[in-house]
Amino acid sequence: MTQANSRIITVYNHKGGVGKTLIAATLCFLAELNRIQTLAVAMDRQGDLIRWLTRGKTISRDDLYEISDYLLAVYSPNSYPGRLRYPLIVVDQSPAWEDAERVQPDLCIVPVDCIDAIINFMSAREWISISSSGVGVYFVLNNADVGGKRDLAFIKKTLARQRIVEVWDGNIPHSGVFRRAYNRKVPVWEASYAEQSTVPEEAILDLCSSILARVGFRVTKRPGLG
């Protein structure tokens, strides 16, 4: 496999707790479901992505985890294992910019929330500085219906003025289903509440399908979820 036919998606925000691992894990689970050979790289210090994809296994540094025929994961804090090539590579980034910028992605996903607009903006500036090189930068509003709605509207408006970056049209609402998926280490669709609407799950699956489509993979959302 050559570098040319790998597609690399990174998920980064300098700010913590904005939903990076949630989006990275959902991208991986959705790609796996659609039989896209995917390499998941956890550059986050906690190795959260690996723990999630292995459904809660204890993990160790630099180990490879064969999760299924379609999903391989590696816990590689602080460094990107450039030697591993796969059709799709999803990187849950380190919050440190000097580690993050070692990866040459095709598309950067930057989840932003409303809690601290200034730190969100620092990440925005970092990415905007590289997007002039032709790398796509895609901002995603997460937790978009709690608190600071005005901050979010402001971030969205300001980012939209930048020609090179894009802001996802929708948003991921605040929902207990995401924390539940994270705590149980299952895909979001396995964490649904029986009698509640699946709007939050559908929102993130819409997002992840559209991200995968952008880098050339056509996927269908899980049957039963629209």
Ligand SMILES: Nc1ncnc2c1ncn2[C@@H]1O[C@H](COP(=O)(O)OP(=O)(O)OP(=O)(O)O)[C@@H](O)[C@H]1O
């Ligand atoms: N829209 C949301 N609604 C409710 N809970 C959410 C939402 N998005 C994320 N969460 C929860 O918030 C917590 C943090 O999310 P996540 O771990 O994906 O963020 P992160 O950016 O990877 O954080 P870190 O900086 O620690 O790596 C998790 O428990 C996650 O399930």
Ligand SMILES: [Mg+2]
């Ligand atoms: Mg994380």
